Amino acid sequence: MIPEVLILLAAGFDAKNFLAGCVMEVSDLQDMSLEQTLFHLHEPILFKNVLRSSEDSNSWKILDWSLHDFANKLGNRKLPFRVGKNIATDSPQWEVETPTKNKTMKEFLQETMQGSNSQWYYFDYKRMNQWFEELPEILESIDWSQFGSELTGYDSTIWIGSKGAHTNCHQDTYGCNLVAQTHGRKFWLLFSPDCYDRLKVTRVPYEESTIYSSFNFFSPGDREIQAIKKMMPGSAKIIVLEPKDVLFIPRGWWHYVESLNTSLSINVWLPVEEDCNARLRETLVHLVMDTIGKDITRTEHHQESTVAECFQFVQNSLEECQKVQTSDDEVLAKRRRPNIDQERLLSALKEKYSRHVQHIADLTSENLILFLKKNDVGNSFNSQRINIHQNQELSKEGLYAAVVDAFCHPSVISRVSEILVDRFVEKKSDDV
Numbered sequence: 263m264i265p266e267v268l269i270l271l272a273a274g275f276d277a278k279n280f281l282a283g284c285v286m287e288v289s290d291l292q293d294m295s296l297e298q299t300l301f302h303l304h305e306p307i308l309f310k311n312v313l314r315s316s317e318d319s320n321s322w323k324i325l326d327w328s329l330h331d332f333a334n335k336l337g338n339r340k341l342p343f344r345v346g347k348n349i350a351t352d353s354p355q356w357e358v359e360t361p362t363k364n365k366t367m368k369e370f371l372q373e374t375m376q377g378s379n380s381q382w383y384y385f386d387y388k389r390m391n392q393w394f395e396e397l398p399e400i401l402e403s404i405d406w407s408q409f410g411s412e413l414t415g416y417d418s419t420i421w422i423g424s425k426g427a428h429t430n431c432h433q434d435t436y437g438c439n440l441v442a443q444t445h446g447r448k449f450w451l452l453f454s455p456d457c458y459d460r461l462k463v464t465r466v467p468y469e470e471s472t473i474y475s476s477f478n479f480f481s482p483g484d485r486e487i488q489a490i491k492k493m494m495p496g497s498a499k500i501i502v503l504e505p506k507d508v509l510f511i512p513r514g515w516w517h518y519v520e521s522l523n524t525s526l527s528i529n530v531w532l533p534v535e536e537d538c539n540a541r542l543r544e545t546l547v548h549l550v551m552d553t554i555g556k557d558i559t560r561t562e563h564h565q566e567s568t569v570a571e572c573f574q575f576v577q578n579s580l581e582e583c584q585k586v587q588t589s590d591d592e593v594l595a596k597r598r599r600p601n602i603d604q605e606r607l608l609s610a611l612k613e614k615y616s617r618h619v620q621h622i623a624d625l626t627s628e629n630l631i632l633f634l635k636k637n638d639v640g641n642s643f644n645s646q647r648i649n650i651h652q653n654q655e656l657s658k659e660g661l662y663a664a665v666v667d668a669f670c671h672p673s674v675i676s677r678v679s680e681i682l683v684d685r686f687v688e689k690k691s692d693d694v
């Protein structure tokens with residue numbers, strides 16, 4: 263059976279495209295289930311202390327286990343941890359620049375919980391069903407049913423890191439995101455989708471379905487602080503997740519994430535209708551990267567393709583866009599909902615889930631600085647910053663990367679994809 267949440271998500275919802283002025287009553291909103299409500303949110307939201315351990319029906323068994331229990335269940339299995347440094351650097355410590363060390367979870371805990379913390383370790387962005395295939399106990403210890411979804415650990419991604427382990431600021435191309443913090447604490451910086459012209463976006467280094475900001479929020483300097491100062495109120499947010507918290511991130515929100523101590527979190531990406539256009543844009547980036555950009559550094563997640571394969575991907579994604587256009591008549595129209603005023607939506611959510619729903623505080627340059635000082639993250643402001651990319655802009659490699667990056671800039675790729683959609687995707691007659 264396809265869970266209701268997935269049908270709705272697959273049907274997609276882009277509130278901006280809905281008829282303005284057709285506003286739902288709060289009483290209607292109160293009848294809506296949590297999973298339905300999520301699609302309508304334009305802003306991230308925190309479900310504080312929402313996860314229940316095994317005594318409840320919606321159980322997260324993983325919460326019953328300490329990190330040492332978890333390590334015992336993994337036994338001698340070696341996991342690849344990326345190793346970075348807890349120092350201030352000018353540019354981000356990119357994934358492709360951090361070497362990997364294989365360690366058992368026990369070794370990881372021994373080293374990071376007693377060690378000096380001069381290095382951070384991150385077993386990150388790992389599909390649980392690939393890494394824990396023969397450990398159903400672990401895969402079944404995750405349960406998203408509280409959010410109206412039948413998804414479990416088989417569909418989820420895991421992140422295990424020590425203090426300072428971080429994911430550089432980026433936007434995921436697909437879906438919206440539910441993140442569960444099960445152990446330790448994690449700091450999240452969030453920026454609304456329209457901040458991209460302030461965040462110095464880059465596709466270099468290249469990771470499929472990830473658009474990076476070139477800012478270094480681990481040890482931010484003046485340019486990061488200045489950029490934050492110029493952001494519109496409400497478009498930058500800050501939150502620390504603690505065990506049992508769940509964060510919902512709507513489609514397109516940028517995020518920088520950092521472990522404040524040894525931490526474990528799990529997430530699922532939920533598909534949305536607009537993913538088909540995003541897929542087309544990704545196939546175009548893929549084409550550039552595997553042709554003129556084939557010498558650009560990339561993460562191991564990327565599978566190189568021939569030119570013919572790249573064009574096949576473009577064609578497939580155009581066909582998918584066409585399918586979504588035509589099925590819109592039969593399926594999607596029924597699932598369309600009127601535009602929902604966000605404030606009323608939030609107040610209805612709070613009324614219904616008052617114990618858990620919490621607003622996320624706005625980020626100011628002042629609270630970012632306070633945060634960094636209090637937690638001693640990256641020792642950024644007063645310490646010597648290390649330049650790990652000497653004169654990259656002036657070198658031949660720097661120019662090459664800049665040209666490929668310009669071809670892959672989201673505004674360029676969006677325009678190319680629009681032209682292709684106009685040319686190849688037939689609109690419904692009433693849209694023409």
Ligand SMILES: O=C(O)CCC(=O)C(=O)O
Binds near residue numbers: 428434439441520
């Ligand atoms: O936890 C992290 O380090 C990053 C998580 C993330 O990027 C995501 O869930 O989309």
